[in-house]
Amino acid sequence: MSTLSDFNHQLLQFLNSSPTPFHAVSSMTELLINAGFIPLKESESWSLKDFQGYFITRNDSSIIAFTTGSQEYFKHGWRLVGAHTDSPCLKVKPNADLYQQNYWQLGVEVYGGALLNPWYDRDLSLAGRVTFLNSQKQVCSALINFEEPIAVIPSLAIHLDRNANKERSINPQTDIPPILSLIPEDNTNKPTLSKLLISHLNSAGYQDIKEILDYELSFYDSQAPALVGLNKEFIASARLDNLLSCFIGLHALLNSEYQKNEVPCLLVCNDHEEVGSQSHCGAQGPFLQQTLTRVMGCPITAAQVMANSLMISVDNAHGIHPNYADRHDANHGPILNKGPVIKQNCNQRYATNSETAAIYKWLSQQQQVPFQSFVVRTDMACGSTIGPITAGELGVRTLDIGVPTFAMHSPRELAGNQDGYILNNVLQAFFKTTELPS
């Protein structure tokens, strides 16, 4: 079992190398291959062996990794863990180049429920997937990450908006296009996104590019993830929602000793949760169902296996903020570093029920680690996760849990340095538990 500091060190590396869902899947793929997992292709037939790890990706932005366990044990059910790879951000529009007041800017769309204010005055970089045509007229794709801060959205000075601290609002169409550069004086060599992408791809080793056909690019804060606070007890980073949970699930799976673990285990990390999950690779799509069907074969077996399975949907929770404590129910205010949070909502915005919550508490007690619980105030709307969607798609009993955080959907969120590690240890035990309470 890795130590707390090893775990957090690897987590920060993972967050840093995963500025987009494409990069997150690529980072996870690398870790899976290093651990002996075998890549599968959905377009090919599979022949699976017992006691082996496998993984499949869809759209390069969603991934399923699973371990087969033993055939005899199979009917006892899957240990399933789910999370999502996407985070709210600013995505570059198709025809993005803007030239205003001598500045070159890129038009952006807002992806998901982004908290826009904190995007101002940050050193932004750009990453994503680019698809291009080469000289043989082949269509090729590549991941791209500028890493360097190449853009910024400067605030409007308070002198030009005296009421800014009281009433500033943001028009996402006009107020947030990031500035990349000044336009050269002579105006003969105007910068364009296509030129920028070709030159970056060239320097990354892709020499044969005839034309950029399309891209999915997003801006991100280039400030590296860090341990912060007087005692370094907090983790500050972009995309903690929900790459923190992807990493916890993956780390637990990689440490489940699949070569000798009888229990079949699976981790699914879907794209598009922040925009409703309905896509060919989202949790509302058939990716997980199709994969499970292929692994299990016969529908009668599948129904029996599902009835014995448990899904743990991992997504961050809201810690109670000392400056805004009234936004929480007084009896349900999770504190950072006091343990993962069981999320409940009687209207099924979370999939937890009394039995799945009890199983989590039972697992935590065995590990002698704390847990907390959350329900939203009765007079406020509740968020949701892939939990209820997956429970509805598969008919599998499900628990919603997550690490308490501050500043959810900001480009820099904050978590405790203990809770991810605690949840990892519980999930590791879950993956190895042969008999769950039924």
Ligand SMILES: [Zn+2]
């Ligand atoms: Zn989330």
